[in-house]
Amino acid sequence: MDHPSSPAEWTRAAGALLGTMRARVPLVHCLTNHVVTNFTANVLLAAGAAPAMIHDPEESSIFAGVASALLVNVGTIEREQAEAMRRAVAAANAAGRPWVLDPVAVGALPLRTHVSSDLSAQRPAMIRGNASEILALAGAGAGGRGVDATEGVDAAADAARALAERTGAAVLVTGPVDLVVAPGGAEPVRVANGVPLLTRVTGVGCSQGALCAALCAAADGDARLAAVAAALLVGIAGERAAHVSERPGSFAVAFLDALDEIDGAAFEAEGKVLA
Amino acid sequence: MDHPSSPAEWTRAAGALLGTMRARVPLVHCLTNHVVTNFTANVLLAAGAAPAMIHDPEESSIFAGVASALLVNVGTIEREQAEAMRRAVAAANAAGRPWVLDPVAVGALPLRTHVSSDLSAQRPAMIRGNASEILALAGAGAGGRGVDATEGVDAAADAARALAERTGAAVLVTGPVDLVVAPGGAEPVRVANGVPLLTRVTGVGCSQGALCAALCAAADGDARLAAVAAALLVGIAGERAAHVSERPGSFAVAFLDALDEIDGAAFEAEGKVLA
Amino acid sequence: MDHPSSPAEWTRAAGALLGTMRARVPLVHCLTNHVVTNFTANVLLAAGAAPAMIHDPEESSIFAGVASALLVNVGTIEREQAEAMRRAVAAANAAGRPWVLDPVAVGALPLRTHVSSDLSAQRPAMIRGNASEILALAGAGAGGRGVDATEGVDAAADAARALAERTGAAVLVTGPVDLVVAPGGAEPVRVANGVPLLTRVTGVGCSQGALCAALCAAADGDARLAAVAAALLVGIAGERAAHVSERPGSFAVAFLDALDEIDGAAFEAEGKVLA
Numbered sequence: 001m002d003h004p005s006s007p008a009e010w011t012r013a014a015g016a017l018l019g020t021m022r023a024r025v026p027l028v029h030c031l032t033n034h035v036v037t038n039f040t041a042n043v044l045l046a047a048g049a050a051p052a053m054i055h056d057p058e059e060s061s062i063f064a065g066v067a068s069a070l071l072v073n074v075g076t077i078e079r080e081q082a083e084a085m086r087r088a089v090a091a092a093n094a095a096g097r098p099w100v101l102d103p104v105a106v107g108a109l110p111l112r113t114h115v116s117s118d119l120s121a122q123r124p125a126m127i128r129g130n131a132s133e134i135l136a137l138a139g140a141g142a143g144g145r146g147v148d149a150t151e152g153v154d155a156a157a158d159a160a161r162a163l164a165e166r167t168g169a170a171v172l173v174t175g176p177v178d179l180v181v182a183p184g185g186a187e188p189v190r191v192a193n194g195v196p197l198l199t200r201v202t203g204v205g206c207s208q209g210a211l212c213a214a215l216c217a218a219a220d221g222d223a224r225l226a227a228v229a230a231a232l233l234v235g236i237a238g239e240r241a242a243h244v245s246e247r248p249g250s251f252a253v254a255f256l257d258a259l260d261e262i263d264g265a266a267f268e269a270e271g272k273v274l275a
Numbered sequence: 276m277d278h279p280s281s282p283a284e285w286t287r288a289a290g291a292l293l294g295t296m297r298a299r300v301p302l303v304h305c306l307t308n309h310v311v312t313n314f315t316a317n318v319l320l321a322a323g324a325a326p327a328m329i330h331d332p333e334e335s336s337i338f339a340g341v342a343s344a345l346l347v348n349v350g351t352i353e354r355e356q357a358e359a360m361r362r363a364v365a366a367a368n369a370a371g372r373p374w375v376l377d378p379v380a381v382g383a384l385p386l387r388t389h390v391s392s393d394l395s396a397q398r399p400a401m402i403r404g405n406a407s408e409i410l411a412l413a414g415a416g417a418g419g420r421g422v423d424a425t426e427g428v429d430a431a432a433d434a435a436r437a438l439a440e441r442t443g444a445a446v447l448v449t450g451p452v453d454l455v456v457a458p459g460g461a462e463p464v465r466v467a468n469g470v471p472l473l474t475r476v477t478g479v480g481c482s483q484g485a486l487c488a489a490l491c492a493a494a495d496g497d498a499r500l501a502a503v504a505a506a507l508l509v510g511i512a513g514e515r516a517a518h519v520s521e522r523p524g525s526f527a528v529a530f531l532d533a534l535d536e537i538d539g540a541a542f543e544a545e546g547k548v549l550a
Numbered sequence: 551m552d553h554p555s556s557p558a559e560w561t562r563a564a565g566a567l568l569g570t571m572r573a574r575v576p577l578v579h580c581l582t583n584h585v586v587t588n589f590t591a592n593v594l595l596a597a598g599a600a601p602a603m604i605h606d607p608e609e610s611s612i613f614a615g616v617a618s619a620l621l622v623n624v625g626t627i628e629r630e631q632a633e634a635m636r637r638a639v640a641a642a643n644a645a646g647r648p649w650v651l652d653p654v655a656v657g658a659l660p661l662r663t664h665v666s667s668d669l670s671a672q673r674p675a676m677i678r679g680n681a682s683e684i685l686a687l688a689g690a691g692a693g694g695r696g697v698d699a700t701e702g703v704d705a706a707a708d709a710a711r712a713l714a715e716r717t718g719a720a721v722l723v724t725g726p727v728d729l730v731v732a733p734g735g736a737e738p739v740r741v742a743n744g745v746p747l748l749t750r751v752t753g754v755g756c757s758q759g760a761l762c763a764a765l766c767a768a769a770d771g772d773a774r775l776a777a778v779a780a781a782l783l784v785g786i787a788g789e790r791a792a793h794v795s796e797r798p799g800s801f802a803v804a805f806l807d808a809l810d811e812i813d814g815a816a817f818e819a820e821g822k823v824l825a
Contacts, residue, residue, distance in 0.1 A: 035587040035603050037310040041477035046523045051477065052380075053310050055351045059384040066383065076605045078630070080353070105602075108616065109609040200810075202591035202601065248596045249806025256524025260475075312585040316752035321798045326752065327655075328585050330626045334659040341658065355628070531799025535750075 003186075004225070004275070010189065011271035014229035015264025017219055022048035026068035026217035028210050029054060029092075031085050033075030033104065036203030040071075043207035046259040047233065049214035061087035069217035070099035071210045072119060074112040082115045089122050098125035098216035098223065101169070102209035107136035120167050125216045125223040127163060128172040128209045128230075131156035138163040153179045157188065170223035172212065174205060177274070178231040182224040189228055190274035193235025200248040201255065208234045232271045236262055239270065278461075279500075279550070285464065286546035289504035290539025292494055297323035301343035301492035303485050304329060304367075306360050308350025308379065311478030315346075318482035321534040322508065324489035336362035343492035345374035346485045347394060349387040357390045364397050373400035373491035373498065376444070377484035382411035395442050400491045400498040402438060403447040403484050403505075406431035413438040428454045432463065445498035447487065449480060452549070453506040457499040464503055465549035468510025475523040476530065483509045507546045511537055514545065553736075554775070554825070560739065561821035564779035565814025567769055572598035576618035576767035578760050579604060579642075581635050583625025583654065586753030590621075593757035596809040597783065599764035611637035618767035620649035621760045622669060624662040632665045639672050648675035648766035648773065651719070652759035657686035670717050675766045675773040677713060678722040678759045678780075681706035688713040703729045707738065720773035722762065724755060727824070728781040732774040739778055740824035743785025750798040751805065758784045782821045786812055789820065 004010040027050045030040055041051035054063040057080065064070050070092040072085050092099045101124040103116035116137055120127065129137065131153050138159035153175035160171040164183045173179040178191040198204045208230055215226035215233075240261070241254035279285040302325045305315055316326035329338040332355065339345050345367040347360050367374045376399040378391035391412055395402065404412065406428050413434035428450035435446040439458045448454040451471075455464040473479045483505055490501035490508075515536070516529035554560040577600045580590055591601035604613040607630065614620050620642040622635050642649045651674040653666035666687055670677065679687065681703050688709035703725035710721040714733045723729040728741040748754045758780055765776035765783075790811070791804035 033603070034309055034584055034605070035591055035601075038313055038477060038588055041310055042523065042527070045475045045477060051310075053308070053351055054380075054384065055309070056353045056384075056386050059352075059386055062384060076603055077609075078606045105604075109604065109606075109612060111606050111609055200595045202588060202595060245807070247807035247810050248592065249803040249810075252592070252806075253524040253528055253803055256527075257520070257522035260522050260524075309584055313588055313752060316585055317798065317802070320750045320752060326585075328583070328626055329655075329659065330584070331628045331659075331661050334627075334661055337659060528799040528803055531802075532795070532797035535797050535799075 007273040007275050010228055010273040010275050011232065011267045013225055014232050014271070015267035017215060017225055017229045018233065018267065019264050021215055021218035024218050025050055026214045027052055028069050028071060028213045028217070029064055029067035029088065030071045030210050031060065031081065031088055032071060032073035032206060032210070035076065036206040039203035040207040040210045042256055043259060044210050044214060046256045047211055047214065051210065055081065055084060057084040057087050060084040061091045064088040064091035064097065065095035067097065069097055069213035071102065071213040072099060073102040073104055073206050073209055074106070074116055075104035075206060077112045077115060082111065085115065085119065089119055093123060098213065100124060100126045100128060100209055100213040100216060102128050102206060103133050103137045104206070106133050124167060124169045126170045126172060126212050126227055127167065128174065128212055130174050134163060134171060134173050135159045153177055170227045172227040172231060178235070180224060180227040180231065186224060187275070191228060191231035191235060192272035192274055193232060193239060193270070195238045195242045197242055197246065197248060197251050198234070198238040201252040204234065228273065232267050233259065233262060236266055236270050282548040282550050285503055285548040285550050286507065286542045288500055289507050289546070290542035292490060292500055292504045293508065293542065294539050296490055296493035299493050300325055301489045302327055303344050303346060303488045303492070304339055304342035304363065305346045305485055306335065306356065306363055307346060307348035307481060307485070310351065311481040314478035315482040315485045317531055318534060319485050319489060321531045322486055322489065326485065330356065330359060332359040332362050335359040336366045339363040339366035339372065340370035342372065344372055344488035346377065346488040347374060348377040348379055348481050348484055349381070349391055350379035350481060352387045352390060354386070357386065360390065360394065364394055368398055373488065375399060375401045375403060375484055375488040375491060377403050377481060378408050378412045379481070381408050399442060399444045401445045401447060401487050401502055402442065403449065403487055405449050409438060409446060409448050410434045428452055445502045447502040447506060453510070455499060455502040455506065461499060462550065466503060466506035466510060467547035467549060468507060468514060468545070470513045470517045472517055472521065472523060472526050473509070473513040476527040479509065503548065507542050508534065508537060511541060511545050557823040557825050560778055560823040560825050561782065561817045563775055564782050564821070565817035567765060567775055567779045568783065568817065569814050571765055571768035574768050575600055576764045577602055578619050578621060578763045578767070579614055579617035579638065580621045580760055581610065581631065581638055582621060582623035582756060582760070585626065586756040589753035590757040590760045592806055593809060594760050594764060596806045597761055597764065601760070605631065605634060607634040607637050610634040611641045614638040614641035614647065615645035617647065619647055619763035621652065621763040622649060623652040623654055623756050623759055624656070624666055625654035625756060627662045627665060632661065635665065635669065639669055643673055648763065650674060650676045650678060650759055650763040650766060652678050652756060653683050653687045654756070656683050674717060674719045676720045676722060676762050676777055677717065678724065678762055680724050684713060684721060684723050685709045703727055720777045722777040722781060724758070728785070730774060730777040730781065736774060737825070741778060741781035741785060742822035742824060743782060743789060743820070745788045745792045747792055747796065747798065747801050748784070748788040751802040754784065778823065782817050783809065783812060786816060786820050
């Protein structure tokens with residue numbers, strides 16, 4: 001396919017991908033952290049996809065081949081979940097289904113760092129993280145103090161490019177401006193949508209990982225476009241929700257409403273792609 | 276007792292049961308999936324019951340005898356949780372407390388299918404599932420793709436009847452129109468309340484299982500009536516919430532508000548029983 | 551420091567502590583129950599602190615030294631989590647970080663009772679519970695039927711004092727009127743803010759434990775003041791939310807909004823300290 005090159009081409013292509021996703025209603029198998037399971041499921045449903053969370057290692061390996069895509073988020077990883085993740089990734093790869101890695105808080109914490117590093121070599125379609133996490137996974141940083149981004153997205157640009165080349169994955173680095181890089185010398189893309197309130201609701205970033213997986217399931221191999229679409233969808237939904245409320249409780253409710261409301265036309269009218 | 280036979284008798288009896296439940300504030304022990312624990316607890320509290328989630332196998336077996344009723348939902352079952360479920364069911368039976376089985380996504384996935392099949396022989400008061408799940412548990416189908424119902428409720432009518440006769444449980448088959456069957460040749464009852472938006476909020480079905488347990492605790496053995504009341508309560512709450520909002524975030528908030536607001540008079544005025 | 555003695559001095563000092571907490575944005579490591587992880591994280595974010603939930607025992611022990619404070623809540627304790635709690639408490643103590651114990655439903659259930667009793671000897675900065683739980687942990691009661699308070703706060707006043715002297719912790723006993731006691735013969739303080747609707751939303755009490763930890767991280771050793779501030783913050787937020795809605799779904803949303811909105815001036819204007 002022809003790759004988008006102008007901002008208008010990017011928002012149009014991303015909007016078309018959102019429509020394809022909704023038409024397919026991809027079933028996303030989420031191996032994610034205990035804090036965000038409910039919110040992640042509601043984010044997927046609001047956006048037009050379907051969630052499934054299967055934890056048992058044996059069931060997980062079977063189900064990864066049934067689902068349309070897989071999310072692996074290491075936010076509250078434990079040893080048994082690590083085993084379920086390894087088996088689910090192998091099953092997804094065997095079935096040709098895309099999978100997304102969200103290496104939450106890698107760096108100082110050993111189990112997640114070890115598992116994320118191992119899994120990054122198992123052909124993820126996309127890796128999503130903040131600058132600290134991408135730096136740590138690429139081997140260039142020591143990690144942040146947890147889920148906060150303590151470094152700007154540009155500090156991670158070289159690390160993201162190296163990680164993309166090494167793993168074959170598109171890399172979505174999240175921050176006030178999001179950065180998408182991809183292997184093969186592709187031009188980086190930046191998305192400037194979003195509001196600070198998005199960081200005051202737990203699980204927004206983690207559930208974006210699930211949206212990345214849902215969009216990958218509709219993107220027929222173009223994970224770079226899926227990353228741009230995921231950045232636009234969360235950023236625009238945040239902006240619309242902030243128009244409804246500037247307090248975090250009602251903002252979170254409005255965010256879910258906005259995910260349901262936004263369509264391709266909204267991407268074209270409100271998307272801020274810097275390509 | 277005399278069984279209701281007309282739609283008006285059903286809504287009146289179900290409304291009276293809702294009042295009895297609120298007067299008793301039954302404590303429902305929920306062994307349920309990680310995705311819906313919080314929402315399930317809030318649904319019980321909004322409807323006028325009380326939740327408790329105890330996971331450790333030893334504590335679980337003690338607590339099942341303290342609680343008023345037990346819910347077993349296999350949605351994210353793992354080996355240790357399976358053991359807690361087995362012990363809790365035995366303790367509930369020993370204490371004479373009703374328990375409800377929600378066989379989420381049984382069929383293709385081995386652990387949940389094995390455990391649900393075993394537990395269905397341990398005298399549940401009620402079994403609640405969509406058509407695919409009831410077909411799979413009855414041995415007549417291979418299961419759906421997860422939590423979605425991929426078959427209509429009528430496709431599961433014979434399977435539900437066979438399951439009711441085999442287990443002694445009332446069976447609530449959920450769908451656009453819900454179906455309640457019970458052992459002993461009782462007439463099936465259908466409830467036509469509800470809106471499609473209920474499928475866009477995670478945990479609505481799973482939390483209905485907890486409401487089934489709470490209503491069983493007030494029904495003094497009449498699990499069939501409890502199933503009809505649970506179908507009415509969720510269906511009418513969904514309809515009221517859809518009047519407040521047609522977007523999933525604010526719809527979910529309004530659904531909890533409606534559970535608090537609905538009373539027996541609402542059952543009589545808005546219930547759509549097809550008996 | 552001079553201790554507050556009049557109600558006005560208490561609300562002023564507690565309001566100043568809230569401001570200090572927001573300036574520091576303490577990172578609170580929560581080892582809490584599965585039901586409330588999401589709500590607890592959102593409560594911390596709304597109030598101006600930051601959450602982290604790390605479950606693996608090895609990661610937990612490392613992370614407790616990185617975080618600003620630790621919460622241990624035994625609501626859905628299992629054996630592996632008990633080990634994570636023991637190691638996290640030891641690490642927090644080694645690093646000089648305050649930690650808070652919430653002994654949910656101690657008494658009749660053996661694992662949580664044993665672990666809470668052991669941990670209470672490991673120098674918690676604060677212990678938070680309802681009257682039944684404080685009585686049980688102090689050795690003077692058999693526990694309630696779970697998370698409900700079945701006894702009034704005054705019934706636990708002697709037990710709370712004994713527990714404070716034995717452990718060195720400030721003790722926050724929650725109820726319609728909250729009671730704060732501290733070791734060393736300090737005068738008890740009562741806080742009369744709050745509304746009954748707070749008991750109709752799951753996780754309000756558990757998330758208050760996380761706020762206690764966040765406030766301890768800002769209180770430089772004055773856990774008694776942190777307890778009073780936590781009681782004021784939750785109570786006033788509940789009162790403000792009840793002005794927005796008297797139904798539990800929208801009340802919960804308004805509660806989060808109020809946590810964001812309340813500042814020191816609100817403590818001084820609306821706080822009901824009985825000192």
